[in-house]
Amino acid sequence: MLAIGDKVVYPMHGAGVIEAIEEHEVLGECQLYYILTMPYGGMKVMIPLKNVESVGLREVIDEPEVYKVIDVLQGTPVAVHSSWNRRFNVNLSKIKSGSIYEVAEVVRNLMVQDQAKKLSTGERRLLDTAKQILISELVLACDKDIQSVEKWIDGLFRENTPGD
Structure with a gap:
């Protein structure tokens, strides 16, 4: 309990x-x-x-699991479905799963997609939700403040675009 x-x-x-x-x-x-x-x-x-x-x-995950999240964020993005509503539903079910690794996948895939081609409004909201969920857990797992974790995640994408 x-x-x-x-x-x-x-x-x-x-x-x-x-x-x-x-x-x-x-x-x-x-x-x-x-x-x-x-x-x-x-x-x-x-x-x-x-x-x-x-x-x-x-x-909340522990420290070794934080490194697995980093690996997911820096991993190669999964090929996205061409249909935006199918992509949206797949991403939404990953977020609902409660798995930080699946949420990190959604953040990675949508951030990479956003860099290539701007997201639709629905997918932008989904990215914001996934990012908020991911950040909230990393804040508690790493004992850091929200702004530090946000900068850290954004930095991962600026320094090392997944798939490069």
Whole structure:
């Protein structure tokens, strides 16, 4: 069981810290909730303890896994589908998976695509979401601030365009 102070990832929302475990009544039902504070935007999220597995809540990666994320970000981009809606759906399902490696793939592929040909508005929003999720987890995994992690990721793409 997770405890107060644990760093966790909530798929599609990003990483946060469990600030409290509280009982709340929602729709006439009392149950325990994890209260998460998300570093990216300072949002608070309540997750029922009984739903932890079904929503994919997991612990933040550790340092060796950060290096695997770097490898993904610097890897060769996957060939993209020509149809934007198919690309969008594949990328969205990767983000929903909760896997930081799949989220990193989406960030890498969309950033490389954006350098070659500007993204559509929908794909731009998807990139922004994926980047926010990735950054939020790396902030907690590396114990760095948001701006440092953003600059670091952007620097990876400026210095070493994937596939070169």
